[in-house]
Amino acid sequence: EPEVTQTPSHQVTQMGQEVILRCVPISNHLYFYWYRQILGQKVEFLVSFYNNEISEKSEIFDDQFSVERPDGSNFTLKIRSTKLEDSAMYFCASLLEAVAADTQYFGPGTRLTVL
């Protein structure tokens, strides 16, 4: 069964450093998402991406964040200058098409720890 994959599974970084989180969505899916979950809290929407551009972003997704689909296969989330409060699980998801009764499939997540 096709699945969303994410690398690395755990990333530790120093405050102020740049990190890139990688995702490989399901191959024929067209819509891509990043969510995050701070420990013990709910899963929060960050950004959606379609047709090589951001279609929607949340208030969390400020200028420190960017997304890219560099090669038609990978979907990356970059945090330019990490802060302590960026520590969270980051989940990538993909969706075949944005119609009712379709379902997003989530990757296993990357745990980001900012020291």
Place this chain on the structure above:
Amino acid sequence: DQQVKQNSPSLSVQEGRISILNCDYTNSMFDYFLWYKKYPAEGPTFLISISSIKDKNEDGRFTVFLNKSAKHLSLHIVPSQPGDSAVYFCAASAKASGTYKYIFGTGTRLKVLA
């Protein structure tokens, strides 16, 4: 602004009994609702969904009920099994958003006791 709420952070149920997980929402534009199951250090796994045009959807041991007038949905698991122990999130989306982003509830930790 908590558009999707799960008011019970935890629930314990005996094996073989029914588990009922509840979810309330405030945005009347939501038209698609889902339940995801999540184990620690894993991504959410899709469980079951329901469109706003229905009031019930069933898949094996799992049934989701939607009460649009009350803006309430519930997930019934019967019979409950120890392997069902996990955190359950309800999520909602709206066609009007154009992107079908999901808004998640805070989760309910279900523990099924053997």
